[in-house]
Amino acid sequence: MSNFKSFEELACWKEARNLRLFVKTQIINKIPNSEKFALIDQIKRSSRSVGNNISEGYGRFHYQENIQFCRIARGSLFETLDHGIIAFDEGYISEENLNELRTIHNKTLLILNGYIKYLMSQKEK
Numbered sequence: 001m002s003n004f005k006s007f008e009e010l011a012c013w014k015e016a017r018n019l020r021l022f023v024k025t026q027i028i029n030k031i032p033n034s035e036k037f038a039l040i041d042q043i044k045r046s047s048r049s050v051g052n053n054i055s056e057g058y059g060r061f062h063y064q065e066n067i068q069f070c071r072i073a074r075g076s077l078f079e080t081l082d083h084g085i086i087a088f089d090e091g092y093i094s095e096e097n098l099n100e101l102r103t104i105h106n107k108t109l110l111i112l113n114g115y116i117k118y119l120m121s122q123k124e125k
Helices: 011-030 033-058 063-089 095-123
Strands: none
Touching (some): 063 095
């Protein structure tokens, strides 16, 4: 199906991993424990979901299924950004943290959209 031996070689998965690690180290630790079962849980789950869906799609071996999982990953990517905006609005993180999250989000989105476009072109062959 592809020239990659593992989903771990995909640039979009690598960037999704960077997003997840940034959320873990730079955002979650700034949100108060009173949000443990609300915002913390939500942003943790959505940031993990980006890479999870990219890897699950990769394992499907059918282009259309892979594309669908990448689209779900893209939705989770936007959800993660929205949770970051909420964290900023609630005063939990700084504008600098939010801007860093936006930068990682935008880079991940760009790479993920490129991968989706690549998969669509392969499907049409």
